[in-house]
Amino acid sequence: MILYALAPLVLAAAPVPAQTGPSFACATAATPTEKAICADPKLGALDREMAQLFGIAKESALGSGPSSQLAAQRAALQEMRACKPPLAPCLLDRYAMRNQELAIAALPKAPAIALAVLRRGDPAFAPILEAVQLWSEAPVDANWSAPERAQRRTRIAALLKPYLTGLQTKPDQSFGNSVLREPGTDGVTVKTIDDLFSSDRHFAAFLNVLGPYLDEPKITGAPRALPCAAIVRHPKLLDATGPIFGSTMDNFVLRNDCSDTLPPLPSLGALQTKLFRGWPDCEGTIRYMAYSSFNRDVDAARLGLVDPGKATPLPARKGVTKADLDGVERDLSAYYATYLHRAPVAAARMARSALFRLMTDAHQCE
Incomplete structure (x- = not known):
């Protein structure tokens, strides 16, 4: 990983050579950072691992087109370049964090490789990710009683039962258990491990309450994200990442990780930033539900999980111009046509519908 030039191996995803050092030639190491990586076997192994994971994650979670990992990789390399002496501890932290992010992205395509990284850095979350991966390999709302799926079902149940038991028996998780047992807006409840296999909605509802109750990861700040490719295969899993508690x-x-693993949509990201900057001051902890709902709207727009509607006028929001909206609508329409293979008219309707939902939910406090 040539930090000052962004080595072709790391950014173009050439095959990782069979070696014990980093992904770049130490004979050409020039900067203090590169020399520190070459001098430390742990750093060398992490650099090689990062190059391998980046190569796997370079394709979009949609299965075609580029992901947005190039920008994320450049940002990660910038953070590495910013490390101050002593370099080794800082670089170890940066590599560990980046490799966790890449492992989640790579999980649907290379489960064995990704899970080894995830178990090392976040053993409290790795079983959930393994269960999600196994779930995503089955058809939507699969008939889990079918003999050919019995092994997968048994493994998922074994992975997730400790988390359900914790919700049901630990006093500090009682609120999560009550949320899970009470019927939501679509009438879903989860009381036994078998309930998980009723539908994608039940599985998502269970995942939705787990985040606040997970043990701390070994890597401070490690991402607790579901792989976007699993949501592409089972769209209802997006609900597992939305608001549920109505509090902090x-x-x-x-x-x-959809923002990093789907094709780039810079105009949508810029609009998201502007809307958050102009968000009015909201009182009460329920405002966090509004923020989370909006973020889910952004993810739904990226995934194309929108119902084409009528050409409705877009609500005005502070800090957002008509030119901003026109640019996002144009880019979304092209995105849906290119990556979701929608006809131009349908893509345009989807783009307007996605934008209307975003602008309607933005700047809400409840």
């Missing part, structure tokens, strides 16, 4: 606890609900 919604800040700790599981997220997803």
